[in-house]
Amino acid sequence: MRASRDRQRITRFFLISAFFLMAVQCAIEPFLAFFLLRLPNVNGLAVILIVSFQPLGALLSGVVGGAMSDRFGRKLISNIGICGVSMVFFILYLVSVNWSDADFYPYFVASALFLSGVCFSLYWPVSQAQLADFLPIEERHSAFRKRYVAINIGAALGPLAALYTGFAASKAMFLVASIVYIVYLLVQLVLARCMTRLDVPVSAEKKSMTNVTQVLTDTKLVYTLFGVIFFLMTYSQLETNIALLIRNLFSVDSLAFYTQFVSLNAISIFLLQPLSSFLERRLSKQITLIAGGCVSLLAYGLLGSVETSKYILFLFVALLSLAEVLIIPTAAAYVDSLAPPNMRGTYLGLMTLKRIGNVTGPAIGAFVIAKGGAIAFSLAMAVFCLLSILSFKLSGEKREYTNYS
Numbered sequence: 001m002r003a004s005r006d007r008q009r010i011t012r013f014f015l016i017s018a019f020f021l022m023a024v025q026c027a028i029e030p031f032l033a034f035f036l037l038r039l040p041n042v043n044g045l046a047v048i049l050i051v052s053f054q055p056l057g058a059l060l061s062g063v064v065g066g067a068m069s070d071r072f073g074r075k076l077i078s079n080i081g082i083c084g085v086s087m088v089f090f091i092l093y094l095v096s097v098n099w100s101d102a103d104f105y106p107y108f109v110a111s112a113l114f115l116s117g118v119c120f121s122l123y124w125p126v127s128q129a130q131l132a133d134f135l136p137i138e139e140r141h142s143a144f145r146k147r148y149v150a151i152n153i154g155a156a157l158g159p160l161a162a163l164y165t166g167f168a169a170s171k172a173m174f175l176v177a178s179i180v181y182i183v184y185l186l187v188q189l190v191l192a193r194c195m196t197r198l199d200v201p202v203s204a205e206k207k208s209m210t211n212v213t214q215v216l217t218d219t220k221l222v223y224t225l226f227g228v229i230f231f232l233m234t235y236s237q238l239e240t241n242i243a244l245l246i247r248n249l250f251s252v253d254s255l256a257f258y259t260q261f262v263s264l265n266a267i268s269i270f271l272l273q274p275l276s277s278f279l280e281r282r283l284s285k286q287i288t289l290i291a292g293g294c295v296s297l298l299a300y301g302l303l304g305s306v307e308t309s310k311y312i313l314f315l316f317v318a319l320l321s322l323a324e325v326l327i328i329p330t331a332a333a334y335v336d337s338l339a340p341p342n343m344r345g346t347y348l349g350l351m352t353l354k355r356i357g358n359v360t361g362p363a364i365g366a367f368v369i370a371k372g373g374a375i376a377f378s379l380a381m382a383v384f385c386l387l388s389i390l391s392f393k394l395s396g397e398k399r400e401y402t403n404y405s
Contacts, residue, residue: 066349
């Protein structure tokens with residue numbers, strides 16, 4: 001009974017912390033460009049390069065962080081990640097207050113963003129593995145889905161909170177972020193006493209340190225990863241090339257319409273949860289992933305075959321949001337089911353490579369639009385949807401995990 005209460009308390013803690021930490025992260029990231037453009041001798045190209053250092057740092061460090069958590073323990077790596085982020089932002093705040101006009105400052109910001117990306121990737125996949133460690137397998141899919149919703153709500157409200165509190169694009173945003181992260185770390189340390197492991201002894205977790213290349217021999221994991229990458233190549237168009245299409249189609253009120261468009265995306269993710277939960281209880285994880293790919297294919301088929309209007313775009317974003325809530329949390333739960341208990345961090349850490357889709361998707365979409373226009377763009381995205389469906393099909397049904405010990 002006590003273990004059940006502790007499990008509920010820990011689950012609520014991880015969901016609430018996912019919301020607040022993502023809200024703080026997204027209270028900074030969208031406004032970095034505006035902050036940097038105020039600096040002397042920093043042009044638009046330099047801003048893009050500086051801002052890109054954070055996702056660059058995050059791309060591969062999640063794999064390393066997940067593997068390290070299997071060797072040294074989840075709590076240690078998670079705490080190092082959060083403590084590191086807090087220190088990086090505090091030092092960045094001090095340097096910004098005293099030396100923002102110095103010639104070295106843009107380079108320092110780029111280095112700090114790279115380190116923050118590394119630290120973030122030490123935390124996010126490891127915290128997901130922590131949540132899975134505390135829950136029986138039948139509760140994990142639902143918990144991953146709720147965590148994903150909490151992250152999306154935080155991502156939607158964080159920029160608004162920064163804007164209305166006056167911290168947006170200011171030096172103070174670094175200090176606020178540092179304080180929030182260190183408070184979270186202290187709360188996690190207090191709760192550590194009730195974080196009892198339910199299925200993997202700590203000693204077993206520390207015995208195995210498997211090379212990532214060995215994990216890559218798990219074809220079901222690799223196909224799932226490729227399926228998510230192909231899907232994110234299509235989903236990442238919402239914040240980039242779809243915005244350009246909207247600007248070209250509705251030049252008069254394009255900004256106002258795009259604001260409604262993005263808001264509908266966030267609202268749809270929240271409102272579609274009952275449907276996602278209904279399908280989760282009746283379909284296998286692989287079929288749910290394939291269904292998400294089919295919905296994304298339907299969305300881009302609609303966009304390319306029907307005369308574009310505001311209503312078609314609203315339906316498009318609703319369908320793509322449904323595909324997102326079917327694929328992203330389900331993929332995490334599916335990968336968790338494939339992983340040996342003492343390799344869960346490595347498996348979930350490897351899934352951070354899905355960011356490749358976020359990075360490459362907009363560039364490919366922009367190239368296709370420039371060469372072939374909106375119809376060619378829709379066809380290209382439909383091809384990626386088909387590749388996603390094929391990858392999920394090849395990922396196969398769940399099988400017993402391989403013992404790498």
